[in-house]
Amino acid sequence: MAGTETSKIPQHRKLYELLRKHIVEGVYPKGSLLPSENELCSTHDVTRPTVRQALSRLASEGYIIKHQGKGSIVRSLPKGIGILSLQGTTSGVGKHNLKTKPISKPYTRKWPEDFPFDLSELELESGCIVLERTRIVDGSPVLYEISYIPNINLPRFTNKSFENKSLFDVMRSNYDIEVIGGNQKIMAILANKEIGNYLNIEEGDPILKLERKLETNRSGYSFYSSIYCNTNNFYLEGSF
């Protein structure tokens, strides 16, 4: 009744986000047991399948490990950069001091010629908005990310600020667009001068390159990222 804003969020998602927050904040320390599924049921007034959906997402993202007959054990927080899930590039970076710095204001352009994903007619003729940012962990640049967003029905987008904000958050709060899935290609390349500059490494150093496609709840609407990652001091981490 009260709060039409938040009541759209499914129960399993609310529980997932609550538990995730508690794990990250140390309410449930590493190695400890989460409350049992039945406890969570009665505490949050939901049924087991709902609880299990939340827990299975926590497990697939590496926050917990489930053991039959024992319970759900909190894992050590990932020390790497959890870029392999879709929670944004910053998820799981833990207590590291992470900042996002825009290289320039967002600008519009035609799609690059050698774009690594297939584009629809609509996407092609609309052009794209480009966002260039670096992510800085503990003072040193680790990621250089170029995001390509189809320029379709996004009023005043280029005026938004992205400093220390997730692109996902901006899309969700301003346009009600949520990422529901995606896929990515990963390869190793050598840094050129430009990338080396952004990541503060030498030309010829090995770096990771990711090409990502993020699908949203708007049917047929996706956005795209190319990410260059310096893995000398950090590595990408993923769970399954």
Place this chain on the structure above:
Amino acid sequence: MAGTETSKIPQHRKLYELLRKHIVEGVYPKGSLLPSENELCSTHDVTRPTVRQALSRLASEGYIIKHQGKGSIVRSLPKGIGILSLQGTTSGVGKHNLKTKPISKPYTRKWPEDFPFDLSELELESGCIVLERTRIVDGSPVLYEISYIPNINLPRFTNKSFENKSLFDVMRSNYDIEVIGGNQKIMAILANKEIGNYLNIEEGDPILKLERKLETNRSGYSFYSSIYCNTNNFYLEGSF
């Protein structure tokens, strides 16, 4: 009643594997719709949550995309190497001609000094079995994988053949050990002479390195892999 061997496999898993096989074999071509969830229910005599569990795994591994109100659409088969899920390194390689070639027979040794994961007392004092293999796609080597398996209760393991067999299959069929989860670290490095040799590339070429930990249904029992990957012609692919 008949077949105590197979009847242990959960229904959602059987359905998942059936649908996956059909997708890979082209029974459901790219872009086509899978049968609806309710159809699958009646066809396979299960209820919707069971069907949904199978479909959600297919979706998370990138085989299908679900669209509310439309149905589950078969995606194009990944052209990369689906190493980011836990289905073995060969999953999703599609119609490419993939072969697994052992570098040597499995051998036992102490754990390496600089092992990238924490080991238990039991694992440490038991030592490990090492398996070195290359994966060859369309005639050129793409992966060089070193697997570390704790030498605990695995009778006659070093006599098994691993040529063109998944380590997962050997573990499951011989020892009833199944992989239930894991995590991995990914970084970019430069090939040294040895790796360059295995992957048929130059020293100093950029390659991907993965450190994986695979957890099994034996409580506390995991195995480990270091994987070196030549991404000049192929790339790693993952979905979420």
Place this chain on the structure above:
DNA sequence: GAGTGGTCTAGACCACGCA
């Protein structure tokens, strides 16, 4: 034996896409 997670049933209502 008690408690845990793993699996499964048999329904229900809703939001969405399409004709």
Place this chain on the structure above:
DNA sequence: GCGTGGTCTAGACCACTCT
């Protein structure tokens, strides 16, 4: 309006772990 997937309920039985 109809069928689709998204969410959720209220139970059930089993296999596993611990004591």
